[in-house]
Amino acid sequence: MTPHTDETNGTSGVHTTPPLPGLWLTGISSQYPPYLLGPEKLDEFANRFFDVEKPGLKKLLQINKTSGIETRASIGDYQSGFASRPEAPSLNDLDTFYRRAGVDLAAQACRKAMREWGGRPSDITHTVAVTCTNQGNPGYDLLVARRLGLPHTVDRMLLHGVGCAGGLAIMRAAAQIASGATSRSKPARVLAFACELCTPNVRHDLAEAEACADPADVSIAGVLFADGAAAFVLCNDIGLEQPPHDDGDGDGDVRDRAEPLFQLLEWGNGTIPDTSQYMGFYAEGTGFRTVLTRDVPAFTKTAIGPMFSQLVPSFREKVGLDTLGVPDFDWALHPGGEAIIHGAQAMLGLTDEQLRATREIYRTRGNSSSPTVLAVLDLLRKMGRGKDHVVATSFGPGLAIEMCLLRRYREE
Incomplete structure (x- = not known):
């Protein structure tokens, strides 16, 4: 960037702005669970456990038919697991399930993003994660990091309380981390990921709707929310250059450069x-x-x-x-x-x-x-x-x- 005239600094009166640091998405992926459920599946499910003539639930199931969602991604099929038990899952059940199935889903998304980025797990410098459907400590981000074989020294951050805004909240946090690393002349290769399992909570959503006396006040969460995970790798300029490694051809170390998206x-x-x-x-x-x-x-x-x-x-x-x-x-x-x-x-x-x-x-x-x-x-x-x-x-x-x-x- 060229120098420009600024307020005098007591000498030349010319201020040189620093070059624009690069922040690059080098891999991005989404991962959905295997089941895609149409609106009729929720109707069938509600009829098994609830009084669908109650005003709140009746209104919710009407919205279900007109939401514009043809299929929702779901970790289950509404026939087995929590959906087949007489009693609704407890918060403890939801936590245990997330820390198995949610971690699996998040790890799948991360592997896809990392494959596109092209680096090795040992090259990741930071992780930034988010979820609102698990509140365990240690956070699920540690379980994902272990599953991926990331270094024990990786710099971790887990966001909470941001809900649907979380996907871009982790992008903002990753950008701030990478910018800070640039100011210290250090590489940043930030693996960021988000994972939510919303459908296991459907029994609670429907029970809330059944208990809602005024249809105008019913929450539409039970017909809107789905399950999924997504991940990306964000690098600063220094982080685009991969650390040297031996590619096995006998010619010594090579250095690759990640291609941005x-x-x-x-x-x-x-x-x-x-x-x-x-x-x-x-x-x-x-x-x-x-x-x-x-x-x-x-x-x-x-x-x-x-x-x-x-x-x-x-x-x-x-x-x-x-x-x-x-x-x-x-x-x-x-x-x-x-x-x-x-x-x-x-x-x-x-x-x-x-x-x-x-x-x-x-x-x-x-x-x-x-x-x-x-x-x-x-x-x-x-x-x-x-x-x-x-x-x-x-x-x-x-x-x-x-x-x-x-x-x-x-x-x-």
Whole structure:
């Protein structure tokens, strides 16, 4: 970057800005469990255990038919395991199950992202993880790290309390870690991952709906949330250069360079004042109580534009394009529900093409909370050349909004 005139420093009056540090996504993946359940499966399940004529549950099952989700990714088939017992699973049951099945799913996502990155487990310097469907200590991130054979010295961070915003919260944290490593002239190869198992909580969701006397107050969590995991590897410039290693050909050590997929150039987060009562997730003796009111879409759709306007001037400067606006980006929008997708599209004037990956993930997999926006980003890059620039945005309890602005890596 060229020098520019700045306030005098007492000598030349010229201030030289440091070069723009590179933050690169070099591998990204999503991993869903094997079952895809249509709306009729939830109807059958509810009829086995609950009074479906109760006003709250009746309303929920009506929403189930019109949610826009054709199939939800599920760790189980609603026929066996917790779904077949007379009693609902306890919080202890959910914890034990997650720390087996959730760790397996997260490790699968991580291996896929690491294969695309091309490095070795021993080259990972940091991990950043998130979940809201497990609260165990030590965190599940340690179990995943062990499963992957990461070094015992890997620098670990586990986020909690961010819900559906978690996928981009770990991207923000990874970016801050990598930027800090750059300032210390150290490599950063950050493995970040998110995993949620929401469907094992379905008995609790349906019981809450059955007990809800006013259909207008029913939480739609039971017909919305799915299971899934996602992961990515983010490197700084120094971390793009792999440590030397012996490739076994007898010629000595070689050094590889990871090929980027996206460059992360801007990110931000914030909370919408006086909205924390509209979304929440709380541990109870018989499961997790989800608060998700119909007020959420109205607030989230009005928060996206201001956050984008806050971040895009700096992004324009970094890419050298002064007129970039909403139409110039593909949008990896967290598919929090049909009303959120429609509201954001109408508010920003987005085309169906800009939201193609968001709609496809929502239609075929549902909302798996924190990994979902990363799954959208993973799918988006596989849906043709697309636009050069991408906005990823998600929302969570708080109400919180996360946003990242990326540039696709194009080889000239």
